[in-house]
Amino acid sequence: MKALNYPLIALVLLAFAACDKDKHHPTGSIQGGNVTVTAQVMHHTWFIPGSKVFIKSNVTQFPGTDTTLYDSFKIADSYGFVQFDKVVNGNYYLYAKGFDVNVAKPVWGYLPFTVSVVPGESKELDLQVPVSE
Numbered sequence: 001m002k003a004l005n006y007p008l009i010a011l012v013l014l015a016f017a018a019c020d021k022d023k024h025h026p027t028g029s030i031q032g033g034n035v036t037v038t039a040q041v042m043h044h045t046w047f048i049p050g051s052k053v054f055i056k057s058n059v060t061q062f063p064g065t066d067t068t069l070y071d072s073f074k075i076a077d078s079y080g081f082v083q084f085d086k087v088v089n090g091n092y093y094l095y096a097k098g099f100d101v102n103v104a105k106p107v108w109g110y111l112p113f114t115v116s117v118v119p120g121e122s123k124e125l126d127l128q129v130p131v132s133e
Helices: 002-018
Strands: 034-043 052-057 072-075 081-087 090-100 105-115 122-130
Touching: 034 052, 034 090, 034 105, 072 081, 090 122, 105 122
Parallel strands: 034 122
Antiparallel strands: 034 081, 052 072, 052 090, 090 105
């Protein structure tokens, strides 16, 4: 009888450990709908492929260039686009850094944005992150 209980207890504990509460809200609740944020990194009229784009939630001021302070990042595709899925309500900053082959210099920039949707609403945000030397 005891041998049957240990695997069952382990399975229940594993199920609870596998639950991933939303990192953006301490209660684990999602305060908005399903929001997809698409951003393109641009230097003047040129897109910057291969840029790293970092996202930080729950901020109202630029967090700075220390990338360890950010929640996540993506690498821009060949047209300078990144996409962050399932973004919840809140204030965010995107920080992008890359290399512009047209001027042969590193570039960086940032963009604040806000997500605000009602429960059940889906939304797509298309943003452009301006970067410079």
